[in-house]
Amino acid sequence: MTTHTPSPTACTACPAHNLINLRKLGVDMTDWDYVVALAGNPNTGKSTVFNALTGLRQHTGNWPGKTVTRAEGGFIFAGRRYKLVDLPGTYSLLATSLDEEIARDFILFGQPDVTVVVVDATRLERNLNLALQVLSITDRVVICLNLMDEAERHGLKVDDRRLARDLGAPVVPTVAREGKGLTELLQAIDDVATGRTVCKPHRLRSTSPQIERAITILSRQIEQLHPNLPNVRWVALRLLDGDQSIANALRSGELGNLGRDAPQTGDPNLTLRLEPAS
Ligand SMILES: Nc1nc2c(ncn2[C@@H]2O[C@H](COP(=O)(O)OP(=O)(O)OP(=O)(O)O)[C@@H](O)[C@H]2O)c(=O)[nH]1
Ligand SMILES: [Mg+2]
Numbered sequence: 417m418t419t420h421t422p423s424p425t426a427c428t429a430c431p432a433h434n435l436i437n438l439r440k441l442g443v444d445m446t447d448w449d450y451v452v453a454l455a456g457n458p459n460t461g462k463s464t465v466f467n468a469l470t471g472l473r474q475h476t477g478n479w480p481g482k483t484v485t486r487a488e489g490g491f492i493f494a495g496r497r498y499k500l501v502d503l504p505g506t507y508s509l510l511a512t513s514l515d516e517e518i519a520r521d522f523i524l525f526g527q528p529d530v531t532v533v534v535v536d537a538t539r540l541e542r543n544l545n546l547a548l549q550v551l552s553i554t555d556r557v558v559i560c561l562n563l564m565d566e567a568e569r570h571g572l573k574v575d576d577r578r579l580a581r582d583l584g585a586p587v588v589p590t591v592a593r594e595g596k597g598l599t600e601l602l603q604a605i606d607d608v609a610t611g612r613t614v615c616k617p618h619r620l621r622s623t624s625p626q627i628e629r630a631i632t633i634l635s636r637q638i639e640q641l642h643p644n645l646p647n648v649r650w651v652a653l654r655l656l657d658g659d660q661s662i663a664n665a666l667r668s669g670e671l672g673n674l675g676r677d678a679p680q681t682g683d684p685n686l687t688l689r690l691e692p693a694s
Contacts, residue, residue: 427611428610428611428614429610429611431449431450431451431529431609432527432528432529432556433445433450433451433526433527433528433529434525434526434527437525437526437527437670438451438526440480440525441479441480441521441522441525441526442477442479442480442486443488443499443501443526445499447497448490448497448498448499449496449497449498450496450497450498450499450529450530450609451498451499451500451501451526451528451529452498452499452500452501452528452529452530452531452532452605452609453501453503453522453523453526453528453530453531453532454466454500454501454502454503454531454532454534455503455506455519455523455531455532455533455534455546455550456503456505456533456534456535456543456546456560457505457506457507457535457536457539457542457543457546458505458506458507459505459536460505460534460535460536460543460562460563461534461536461562461563461590461592461593462502462503462505462534463487463502464562464592464593465532465534465560465562465590465592465598465601466487466489466500466502468592468595468598469489469491469500469598469601469602470489470490470491470500471489471491473489473490473491474487474488474489474490475487475488475489476488479518482514482518484504484514484515484518486501486502487501487502488500488501488502489502491602493602493603493605493606494606496606496609496610498605498609501522501528503518503519503522503523504516504518504519506519506546507542507545507546508545508546508549509523509546509549509550509553510549511659511661517661520553523550523553523554524553524647524671525665525670527554527646528554528556529556529608529609530556530557530558530605530608530609531550531554531556531557531558532557532558532559532560532601532605533546533547533550533557533558533559533560534560534562534592535547535559535560535561535562536562536563536566537561537562537563537564537566537567537572537574537589538563538566538567538570538572540574544583547559547583548583548618548620551583551584551585551615551617551618551619552617552619552620552647552649552650553647553650554646554647555584555585555614555615555616555617556608556609556615557585557586557608557615557617558585558586558587558588558601558604558605558608559579559580559583559585559586559587559588560588560590560592560597560601561574561576561579561587561588561589561590562590562591562592563591563592564589564590564591564596564597565591565593565594565596574589576588576589582618583617583618584615584616584617584618585615585617586604586607586608586613586615588600588601588604619649627656630652630656631649631652631653631656634652634655634656635648635649635652638651638652638655638666641666642666642671645671651666651671
């Protein structure tokens with residue numbers, strides 16, 4: 417059985433996932449070391465990657481309380497046992513649809529050890545929107561640059577090294593349908609999960625000084641309430657956007673216990689002051 421107790425000192429090689437929240441999300445980590453989420457726009461090859469990595473070790477079920485199907489499987493790499501969860505295909509994580517909400521909550525609350533974002537190399541502009549959103553929630557990301565054969569067929573050249581540098585996360589070119597690049601993908605996943613690769617995500621800044629000021633003020637307040645929260649800036653932005661599910665999660669303490677060193681209980685007395693930036 418896997419035991420993962422949050423330690424008082426951060427350990428980069430230790431699993432980062434949130435066991436309690438994963439259980440609530442219907443994922444049992446017994447017998448697994450790490451959990452990997454597979455995200456991406458619809459039709460980018462997520463299921464092809466999923467099938468290639470897990471083979472026959474997979475089963476489908478539903479997300480708890482939802483009618484949305486979830487595929488779950490596993491693989492062993494370098495002696496480590498990885499559980500792989502296929503998230504619904506989405507263009508964004510703004511939680512405006514059930515699929516987006518499921519994908520976002522899984523990344524936010526489950527805190528997977530690695531989130532693989534499968535992107536379509538022929539439609540990078542559209543696909544990078546989701547990649548940047550994922551990178552604003554978590555820094556444990558691998559970009560799977562899929563459909564490279566299609567890109568080539570269209571005469572497109574994608575500079576994967578430059579992309580990795582610009583995004584601040586590993587990028588692995590693949591042709592999933594032919595199994596090309598999948599060993600490299602597994603290696604990149606293992607490197608991020610075990611802390612050998614530490615991503616330095618490119619985070620988008622607002623061009624408005626007023627918004628930046630509001631984010632700074634709000635971030636300070638959130639940090640005081642939850643010193644261990646890993647993605648304060650993103651939470652502040654969502655609050656400014658009036659995202660009720662994030663405000664509720666902060667109030668209930670569900671967001672507050674996301675830090676690796678934090679006790680895994682909520683703080684029912686939490687109050688959050690939302691003051692206008694002046
Ligand atoms: N040419 C090419 N086709 C691919 C590649 N990877 C996947 N495909 C094909 O693309 C189509 C969509 O693949 P899926 O794996 O179903 O994509 P998905 O992201 O799971 O799609 P949804 O679950 O509907 O969002 C299938 O016909 C695959 O065979 C690739 O690298 N190159
Ligand atoms: Mg699929």
